[in-house]
Amino acid sequence: MESTAFSDENSESPDSSEWNISDFVFLLRNNSKFHLGPIVNISINSSTNTDFQSSLQGYLESIKDSTSTVVTFGCGIKDIRKIFCTVKKFGLELPEYQWILGDSQNVEELRTEDLPMGILAHGKMSEPALDHYVQDALELVARAVGTAAYISPELALLPSTTNCMAKEERRMTSGKYLSRFLANTSFDGLSGYIQSQEETLITSEGHYFIWNLQHDPIGNPMWTRLGRWKEDKVVMDYGIWPDKTQHHRAGDWRHSSRLHLRVVTLVEHPFVFTREVDDDGLCPAGQLCLDPLTNNSAALDSLFLGFHGHNDTIPIEFKKCCYGYCIDLLEKLAEDMGFDFDLYIVGDGKYGAYKNGRWTGLVGDLLRGAAHLAVTSFSINSARSQVIDFTSPFFSTSLGILVRTRDTAAPIGAFMWPLHWSMWLGIFVSLHVTAIFLTLYEWKSPFGMTPKGRNRTKVFSFSSALNVCYAILFGRTAAIKPPKCWTGRFLMNLWAIFCLFCLSTYTANLAAVMVGEKTYEQLSGIHDPKLHHPSQGFRFGTVRESSAEDYVKKSFPEMHEYMRRYNAPATPDGIDRLK
Numbered sequence: 001m002e003s004t005a006f007s008d009e010n011s012e013s014p015d016s017s018e019w020n021i022s023d024f025v026f027l028l029r030n031n032s033k034f035h036l037g038p039i040v041n042i043s044i045n046s047s048t049n050t051d052f053q054s055s056l057q058g059y060l061e062s063i064k065d066s067t068s069t070v071v072t073f074g075c076g077i078k079d080i081r082k083i084f085c086t087v088k089k090f091g092l093e094l095p096e097y098q099w100i101l102g103d104s105q106n107v108e109e110l111r112t113e114d115l116p117m118g119i120l121a122h123g124k125m126s127e128p129a130l131d132h133y134v135q136d137a138l139e140l141v142a143r144a145v146g147t148a149a150y151i152s153p154e155l156a157l158l159p160s161t162t163n164c165m166a167k168e169e170r171r172m173t174s175g176k177y178l179s180r181f182l183a184n185t186s187f188d189g190l191s192g193y194i195q196s197q198e199e200t201l202i203t204s205e206g207h208y209f210i211w212n213l214q215h216d217p218i219g220n221p222m223w224t225r226l227g228r229w230k231e232d233k234v235v236m237d238y239g240i241w242p243d244k245t246q247h248h249r250a251g252d253w254r255h256s257s258r259l260h261l262r263v264v265t266l267v268e269h270p271f272v273f274t275r276e277v278d279d280d281g282l283c284p285a286g287q288l289c290l291d292p293l294t295n296n297s298a299a300l301d302s303l304f305l306g307f308h309g310h311n312d313t314i315p316i317e318f319k320k321c322c323y324g325y326c327i328d329l330l331e332k333l334a335e336d337m338g339f340d341f342d343l344y345i346v347g348d349g350k351y352g353a354y355k356n357g358r359w360t361g362l363v364g365d366l367l368r369g370a371a372h373l374a375v376t377s378f379s380i381n382s383a384r385s386q387v388i389d390f391t392s393p394f395f396s397t398s399l400g401i402l403v404r405t406r407d408t409a410a411p412i413g414a415f416m417w418p419l420h421w422s423m424w425l426g427i428f429v430s431l432h433v434t435a436i437f438l439t440l441y442e443w444k445s446p447f448g449m450t451p452k453g454r455n456r457t458k459v460f461s462f463s464s465a466l467n468v469c470y471a472i473l474f475g476r477t478a479a480i481k482p483p484k485c486w487t488g489r490f491l492m493n494l495w496a497i498f499c500l501f502c503l504s505t506y507t508a509n510l511a512a513v514m515v516g517e518k519t520y521e522q523l524s525g526i527h528d529p530k531l532h533h534p535s536q537g538f539r540f541g542t543v544r545e546s547s548a549e550d551y552v553k554k555s556f557p558e559m560h561e562y563m564r565r566y567n568a569p570a571t572p573d574g575i576d577r578l579k
Helices: 021-029 049-063 077-090 130-151 153-157 174-183 244-255 297-307 325-337 361-367 421-444 462-474 486-519 547-555 557-566 571-578
Strands: 002-007 035-041 069-073 098-106 120-124 193-197 201-205 208-215 221-230 233-236 259-265 273-275 287-290 319-323 339-345
Touching (some): 120 221, 287 297, 287 325, 297 339, 319 339, 421 486
Parallel strands (some): 002 035, 002 069, 259 339, 287 339
Antiparallel strands (some): 120 208, 273 319, 287 319
């Protein structure tokens, strides 16, 4: 990394008195990862502003072709603006230089006027209060004691006793045991990152954040947080880091007389509809949009480059006509604010969720710079608000639950609904087993209706036993041959009692099924017991990676664990599953 350092030893910056710039420069020169170029020592003691600008211009001319990164040290915010005013007059614009404010800045004092796009700054949001240090100290002790008590309760909770007459034993005392856990405990507290140094010093590493000056969706400069300094390394917020393509794209906005933005949307009825284009690839009604089926920024750039070329090379299957409430709102917004736009549909069809270290859907396209703004039915939640900015809500909605409406005409097998299939199978298996034993008892009895019985003119066969069992089961008075032996008659009565219980159960469940046909899917809301304690076969879900899923996941984790297998990729798919 090659860089040039701007320093001002006479500045009145409060941070410049806390350290020596020469020592820091010496460390940079001896660091193999950095190549420190010319060092420009700017003195603000010039008699006039003209002398300052002329001297600064001379320094800038000397480093114009020898560096790509410029770092400022020991300069106040007023001095930095003077430098950038001179830089602007000299014509040194980004991305030729990457400017870095080396001194810690206060975010409340950061402004956007006279500063180049892409400049990096770092500093604290605010100084921690005394209450924060006290709470962190108590939490440190609680964490250490809790861990120590979990591993060895007798050492952590029971103080050791000492006998002056006893011989000295080399064993660990409670104090030394707890000190080990205090030295190995670290966490992210209210005042900063709490950790131990050299086993005796507890330090609080302040929350130092990194900001980058970027364009907002309408082209105005704004400070965007990139990450923070934690545990001697930079921790990025959701993997965001500006690149040169973003700076170029932002620069194009400023140099053009009319802004040209790229807008991403998501099909959500009734806010956004789509229809096919005509034979010429045009939209007689609605707004022409692309459906690239990808979230890759390079692929999107290539598609729109071909779309705006002299020869339109975009396949017609990628073209759609977008219309609806949000499209009308976008057209009116472009007319009032004076910008042009290209419209495309998000490739993965998702709103956006943070998964596997990256954002998906609409949020991911905005963070990667593939789109400048998103216009659709887009819900605001805390996770999304941390990485993107939302306008004021233009349409207020609430979460609702769609339920399936069943047909009034019952199918031909509806009479079997009151009992489970295993119950039906058990009844008919028991019926045939009972018929077999009735036949055996009748034929083995000397009083039975068999050819070898006592002059019986009728014969009790297996078909006669089936006739008896079916007549008792269905409660029909049919012409049957009742068995004559006492064992068979006793078994027949047992079968009749069993059928009575089955008939009672069937009748009770039949009434419940008939009533449940009208009330089973009536839900009172998100707290309905049917959702928190679903019965067998009751399925419900929501749209994947939507604000509704995020709400259920945070508020009702057990419900989310059950329903995620039934979640639909998009709203139309979920509605189709209900039909």
